Every structure is written in C-alpha cells, then in structure tokens.
Amino acid sequence: xxxxxxxxxxxxxxxxxxxxxxxxxxxxxxxxxxxxxxxxxxxxxxxxxxxxxxxxxxxxxxxxxxxxxxxxxxxxxxxxxxxxxxxxxxxxxxxxxxxxxxxxxxxxxxxxxxxxxxxxxxxxxxxxxxxxxxxxxxxxxxxxxxxxxxxxxxxxxxxxxxxxxxxxxxxxxxxxxxxxxxxxxxxxxxxxxxxxxxxxxxxxxxxxxxxxxxxxxxxxxxxxxxxxxxxxxxxxxxxxxxxxxxxxxxxxxxxxxxxxxxxxxxxxxxxxxxxxxxxxxxxxxxxxxxxxxxxxxxxxxxxxxxxxxxxxxxxxxxxxxxxxxxxxxxxxxxxxxxxxxxxxxxxxxxxxxxxxxxxxxxxxxxxxxxxxxxxxxxxxxxxxxxxxxxxxxxxxxxxxxxxxxxxxxxxxxxxxxxxxxxxxxxxxxxxxxxxxxxxxxxxxxxxxxxxxxxxxxxxxxxxxxxxxxxxxxxxxxxxxxxxxxxxxxxxxxxxxxxx
Amino acid sequence: xxxxxxxxxxxxxxxxxxxxxxxxxxxxxxxxxxxxxxxxxxxxxxxxxxxxxxxxxxxxxxxxxxxxxxxxxxxxxxxxxxxxxxxxxxxxxxxxxxxxxxxxxxxxxxxxxxxxxxxxxxxxxxxxxxxxxxxxxxxxxxxx
Amino acid sequence: xxxxxxxxxxxxxxxxxxxxxxxxxxxxxxxxxxxxxxxxxxxxxxxxxxxxxxxxxxxxxxxxxxxxxxxxxxxxxxxxxxxxxxxxxxxxxxxxxxxxx
Numbered sequence: 001x002x003x004x005x006x007x008x009x010x011x012x013x014x015x016x017x018x019x020x021x022x023x024x025x026x027x028x029x030x031x032x033x034x035x036x037x038x039x040x041x042x043x044x045x046x047x048x049x050x051x052x053x054x055x056x057x058x059x060x061x062x063x064x065x066x067x068x069x070x071x072x073x074x075x076x077x078x079x080x081x082x083x084x085x086x087x088x089x090x091x092x093x094x095x096x097x098x099x100x101x102x103x104x105x106x107x108x109x110x111x112x113x114x115x116x117x118x119x120x121x122x123x124x125x126x127x128x129x130x131x132x133x134x135x136x137x138x139x140x141x142x143x144x145x146x147x148x149x150x151x152x153x154x155x156x157x158x159x160x161x162x163x164x165x166x167x168x169x170x171x172x173x174x175x176x177x178x179x180x181x182x183x184x185x186x187x188x189x190x191x192x193x194x195x196x197x198x199x200x201x202x203x204x205x206x207x208x209x210x211x212x213x214x215x216x217x218x219x220x221x222x223x224x225x226x227x228x229x230x231x232x233x234x235x236x237x238x239x240x241x242x243x244x245x246x247x248x249x250x251x252x253x254x255x256x257x258x259x260x261x262x263x264x265x266x267x268x269x270x271x272x273x274x275x276x277x278x279x280x281x282x283x284x285x286x287x288x289x290x291x292x293x294x295x296x297x298x299x300x301x302x303x304x305x306x307x308x309x310x311x312x313x314x315x316x317x318x319x320x321x322x323x324x325x326x327x328x329x330x331x332x333x334x335x336x337x338x339x340x341x342x343x344x345x346x347x348x349x350x351x352x353x354x355x356x357x358x359x360x361x362x363x364x365x366x367x368x369x370x371x372x373x374x375x376x377x378x379x380x381x382x383x384x385x386x387x388x389x390x391x392x393x394x395x396x397x398x399x400x401x402x403x404x405x406x407x408x409x410x411x412x413x414x415x416x417x418x419x420x421x422x423x424x425x426x427x428x429x430x431x432x433x434x435x436x437x438x439x440x441x442x443x444x445x446x447x448x449x450x451x452x453x454x455x456x457x458x459x460x461x462x463x464x465x466x467x468x469x470x471x472x473x474x475x476x477x478x479x480x481x482x483x484x485x486x487x488x489x490x491x492x493x494x495x496x497x498x499x
Numbered sequence: 500x501x502x503x504x505x506x507x508x509x510x511x512x513x514x515x516x517x518x519x520x521x522x523x524x525x526x527x528x529x530x531x532x533x534x535x536x537x538x539x540x541x542x543x544x545x546x547x548x549x550x551x552x553x554x555x556x557x558x559x560x561x562x563x564x565x566x567x568x569x570x571x572x573x574x575x576x577x578x579x580x581x582x583x584x585x586x587x588x589x590x591x592x593x594x595x596x597x598x599x600x601x602x603x604x605x606x607x608x609x610x611x612x613x614x615x616x617x618x619x620x621x622x623x624x625x626x627x628x629x630x631x632x633x634x635x636x637x638x639x640x641x642x643x
Numbered sequence: 644x645x646x647x648x649x650x651x652x653x654x655x656x657x658x659x660x661x662x663x664x665x666x667x668x669x670x671x672x673x674x675x676x677x678x679x680x681x682x683x684x685x686x687x688x689x690x691x692x693x694x695x696x697x698x699x700x701x702x703x704x705x706x707x708x709x710x711x712x713x714x715x716x717x718x719x720x721x722x723x724x725x726x727x728x729x730x731x732x733x734x735x736x737x738x739x740x741x742x743x744x
Contacts, residue, residue: 173681
C-alpha cells in the first residue's frame, strides 16, 4: 500500500468528495445568513444532492474495486444503496421546506447535519472493514441524535434525542466489544480476511464465535430496529421532527441492511464470495436460524403493537419495525434471489414509507392532528390527500396493484425457493401480512367510511406538495407495470466487490 | 504464573496492613483537641462558604466540549508527525485538508458566539438559564 | 508482562461494570459514563490483541479512532443532556416519559 495508490483510489470517490465539499460549503455559507434567510442553506443542500446523484449515475461499476487497503468497496451493490439514499434525502429535504414544525427557526444546521448523515451512510453501505463499518455507523448515529433533538425547546423532541443517545451509545459500545472479540479470534479487521481465518480454523469455539457475532449484531439490530433492540424506535419516531422521522425510518434503515447483508454474506459464509448464487453458512455458526427467529419475532411484535396505536407516527414507527422483519426474511435465505429481493424491497419501501409520512406531515400541518381517529371524513374533504394515503397504505400492506405487492412477492419467492427450511417463516410472514391489513386499512376506514359528509369547500393542497406526492406515487403504482425497471436494476446491482 | 499472583497478593496484604497500622497508631498516640476551625473543610486558607454541591455555570461545559473536540485532533496529528519525514509532501497536503475541515468547525463556533464568555440566555424552557427564570430573579431583586 | 488473560479479564470486568452502570443508573450523565466504560473495555481488548495475537498496528489504530468517537459522542450526548436540563430542570432518564402512551 503506497501513497500513489491512495491518490489513485480517491478517483473512485467522486460522489463522496463532492458531498464533503458540499458539507463544508453549506457550513460556511450558513455563517453569512440570518435566521430568516437560513433556509437558503437548504436550497444549496438540495441542489448539491442533485449533483451528487448525477455523479453516482455517472459511475462505472463494471469493475469493482477495493479502496484504501480494502477499507471501502467500490461496487454496484454500494452504488445502488447510495442512489436510494440520495433520492430519499432529496425528497425529505423538499418536504422539509413545507414542514411547519421547522418554520420560523434557524434551519441551516438541519440541512448540514442531514448532509453529514448522508456522508456517513455512503461509507456505511460500502464499508468492508470492521473499523470503517463502526466509524460510519457512528457518524450516522451521532447525526441522528442531533437531528432527533433538533426542536430544542420542544420537550418531546428533547426526550426522543436523549432516549436515542442512551440506547445508541450502549448498543454501539456493545458492538465495539464484539468487534474486538472478532479481532482477537481471527487477527484481522478486514471482513475478507476474517472470513478466510474463520473458514480455515474450524477449531474456534462455536460458543465464543456466537457470542462475538451476537454482540456485533446488537449494533446492526439497533440500526435496523430489529426486535430485541427496537425500544427506542417508537419514542424517537414520535418525538423527532416529522421529516426527520420519515428520513430515519428509510435511509439509515436501508444503509443498515446494506452493511448487515454485506457483512453476513461475506464474513460468515463458507465461500466468502457473496456473488455466488447460493451460499452456505459457516459450519460452526448457524446464524440463518438465529436471524430467522429474529425476523419472525420482529415482524410479529411490530405488527401486533401497531394494532393498538392511535398516533399515526407511532403506528408508522411500529410498522417500520415490522418491515425490518420482512426484509430480514431476505437475509436468511442466503441466496441470490434473497439479496435482489432485499434491494427491491428497500427501493419500494423508501418510496411508500416516505409517502405515508409525508401525507401524515401534511395532515398535521393543515388539520393539526396526528391522531388517526381525527382523520374522519378527510378522504372527502381533501380528495388528493385521501387517494395518496390510500395508495401508500395499500402498498405498505402489500396489496396487488402497488409496488409493495411486487416487493413482498419477491421476498416470499426467494424464501420459498430455497426449499422447506424456512417455510414456517414464510407462513409467519403471511399471517403478519393479514394482521397488518387491519391497522393500515383502519386509517382509510376513518378517512372514508367513518363519516360520509361531503363538504361544500374542498381542501386543496398546495401545488408543491401535490407534485412531490405524484413523483412518489407514479413509480410506486406504475413502475412494475411498465417493464419493472427497478427489478432489472436490482439484478445488476447484486455484484459485490470480492478481492 | 500462580506464584506471581502470590507475590502481588502478599504485597497487597502488607500494604493494606501498613495503611491501617498508620491509622491505628495515629489514633492511639495523637493528641485530641479539635476545634470548629480545625474540623472545617480546607479551602486554601479561606473560610469555606456555601454548600459543596453547587451548580456552576453551564458555560464551563460548553467550553470544555469545544476544547475536547479540537483537542482530539492532536491524536491524529501525532502519528503523522512522527513519520512525516519518510512520507513526504503528499501527506502534508492530506493533513492540511484535515486541519482546514476542522478550521471550518472553529469558524462556526466563533461565528455562533460560543467562544465568548457571556451569560447564556435561552428563550425557552424553565431551567436555570431560561429567560423566564432570569426574569423571575430580576423581579425578586427589584422587590427586595 | 506477558499474560493476555489479565488484560482480557480487566476488560471483561470493565465491560460488565459498564453494563451494570448503564442498566441501573437513572442519571443521564452517569449512563454516559457507563458507555465510556464499555468503549474503553473494547479499547483494552484491541490493544491486548494487537500486542499478543496479531503483532500489528491495527488494534492501535482502532483505539485512536474509538477515543475520537467517544469524545464526539460524549460532546453530542452532553449537549443533548444540557438542553434537557434547560427544558426540564432535571436529567433523569426515567422521568423522561411524556412519550409513553
């Protein structure tokens, strides 16, 4: 590893370098703005993110690379998640301009912190070394704490930040301890070398290996909000500014899945090559069964608790836990189909969850309520909002004419395709789908069937919001009908870097 | 290996005994004529005032936080400085970039007024430095 | 100074003490101290492994990064705690329950 190699590797990091420049520019620019004009930092940030998006599309990932002594990887898999994250960021920033919670306050830091969060996620999805995984995970976490507590004078926002920081700090500390054990067991931090060492030494005690793995999984599980580590989710989601809740429920979750999948399919498999069609887990560590259990519990807890929620943000928080459970189904199959199903699901989930949150934010702004039972008659009062909410709820349930159905179909197909081992998990997933039908459609019940009063004056949402919602709905509703570009895209995005 | 622990244990026991021996001997032999002044907390010769558990200005924390963040950068500069001669000019540019990013942070802190030692006034909340609490105090003063 | 076991034992004790602190204290600052204990337990592990097992500098590098991260995390966490104190006048985590239903 010499210095010229480092300079050469920098050439593969164009989006990240652009993003770094954007962050610095946003900080410096904001210093010259007042409270009233600080929204301009947001405009700068959204424009900069558009440039980053273009530079991501311009990347040629045919030949994957390990950069900086295999600290991060440059491959199609990472690029796919980076694009999803960038798109989600642009949508959330756009919605943030319309969020009343963020009006009349200094807002520059909000966009700066969000950009740093994106920076962390970019490295998280491409990290191939335990050190870079941990570092980028922490960047993401620390920025999330700050953003959750952004409404300084709001007690609930404050409380959500403090809960987040306590849970996050503890779980990342535990994860670091697990990493240190893995380092001691295998003598390396590079995930490929760890795999080689684990595969070569069958003598490593399974109990110790399991302990180290479980400790590491605490950190990942906290990031994706899998069940034993989900306690922070509802409180943080309810208290944080609504746009940040929407953001936290999609982007860091997708990034968490990206790194979890890369870590598991590389390090804890027999071949160590995640590009293989079918993988086998290490002989002395049966993690697929463990994760299948976590997946079943996660979706069940998420769905059952969501049934009792009256606050829309809390309901969506538990539903996002349930969706993490569904996505874990794709992890346990250890098959090419599972990986591409997760990629597809992450893309669709980003759209539908953001859409649902955006409608909820809009209703909060316009009608000042977050309680589901107060939505009575909204479907007639504001037809656009009602239709949009219906599409997102159908999609989150996984009902046929939407992208959510296709995404769920791929997940189940992947699970059933590998034989009878995980049939039970598929059945649990199906039952959960039925359970979730109740609370998603309950929202629509209040909007349409609770009270049939046709108002004289219709509520008209502003054009900006309508455009945003249409941009989300069109790919969600019609994407899979017209040749399903996302699925061809995910098929090509399952190429991992392997040394 | 075990005998090493034995040595350490013996040392510990002897140390423990010696410490208590000093206390006991002092108790037996020393004269006892305590006064109020002698029993007082020692504060560099000054007369102690108020409780030990006082709340001190929150600005101490803020300054300490800022200090620690900029202090940590030295940890990264030190290993670089040791091998700088062998690495050449390129690493100098890298470190320069690193420091300039931190300088942006410093500029931010400066512009936001957190390097100034002024009393914090918050527009919200009910805590010690909130506007409502400060106003209350002023009113009390005026009343007195 | 040739026993890796003693270092690992020390770090395990620190780790458990950290977990104990985190789970029993209600003061937010005390919880953060527990987190620091956990992080430093991992640091001792890294240093010990890199001295006795791998004989490389990897562990030392990780430790430097973790020290930096711990500082950053502590700064952010203390800022949040300070803000909570300004809002409520206390920093007890279990009294922060306005979000429970």
